[in-house]
Amino acid sequence: MGTRFRLFVQPPFEDARSSPEIITMSSPLGSLRAGPSDDRMYVVEPVGKTRPYGVNRGPLGTPYIYLPPWAGKIFEPAVPDEQGNFDHYRPSMPGFEAAHVFGCARFTLDVWEHYLGQPLVWHFRDHYDRLEISILPQWDNAQYGYGFLEVGSQFEKDGRVLPFSLDFDVIAHEVGHAIIYSVLGVPSPGTEYPEYLGFQEAFSDCASLIAAMHFPSVLDNVLTETRGNLYLANRLERFSEFSPHRQIRSANNKRTMAEFVHGWKDEHLLSQPLTGAIFDILVDMFHESLVARGLISPAVENLADIAEFDPAAEARLQDAFNCAFFRNSDGFFEALLAARDVVGTYLAETLWALAPDFLDYGDVARTMLAVDQAESGGKFSRILFRNFERRKIFRFRAGPRLKPPNRKSHVHDARIALPKDQTHLPAMSYLERYWALKPQTSNRHSPISL
């Protein structure tokens, strides 16, 4: 018996129609405590915390490392109901955000621990037993680092504040970083290639996408909107019309490594050729599986190739998909689940096999081809090779970084700062320490003490 939560697949501010779905997590019923919390992680909503964890600067500019645990006051935690579930928390109730962020993290871990074949061992285990998931509403970012997963809010120009605690994609993406730190690790000094940073973002986006594909409603939406004709949606860049799912939209891009040969500025952009390749691989595997299951004929597959250049064939192609989907929509679901699980398994196995030093996308591609050899005797090698080749991943590597990392950069000092690194930083004067550490005030809702 697992534990129930209410999760937004799409945050309410992306899609006003969305309402949270009741999802059961692997956590045994009764095992979760107030927070929510369990043996591996806990949610806190600190009172008066104004700075994110990581490398901060004191009032006089001296850098210092700020790490969990939060020892100050906290807002009232979410508590389980009599059975041990958290689905009694509904949007706008105090405690819903805490329950939601925990549920999203647990859901993503459930998905990926299955592919990885074992529970994730936190990379910060030497110092902390548990991950602190902290909600910092007045901060405009989200991050995963040494002992913490911290979520702020998006501040819109129209004044709206959109809490990342309600955004499954953002939370799942940060859990993706947690997986990389645990399984792959960080490069030794002097061995970090730009593509390591791009890989961090690409893998985290894929981790989020594959996790989202475990919500029945996401698959349902994609398939009923397209009738399984992802060819057209994908190749003609119309996916966004069909999918309200943001992560799918960003995965569906056409960037290649040729764009980054002379340099790059942002690892999120640099990640796109790899994320796009993996998304196209998923779509190609899905269609190949439809043909193999006899759900569409090879003639339809050919028609898809023609439709890419001849718009007159588009309508015939969509008709063929409409009929095929109507005949056996369950078969389409099974084919998409199968493709999702192959990609999930291949990504996990690739992560186990890679090393972080001197890592580039060519390594990722070659490793995934080797994984395919080992898992299936090379069943998907043609699809894998073709998509990595289209993104020019074997041909080009990223040039130098053209500007220093900005504050929004996800993989920066803050994320890899360790407690021992404080000894390398200059000491703050007494006065600066006093100002840096004096209690901060918050004007959000009224605090309670526990």
Ligand SMILES: [Zn+2]
């Ligand atoms: Zn990231």
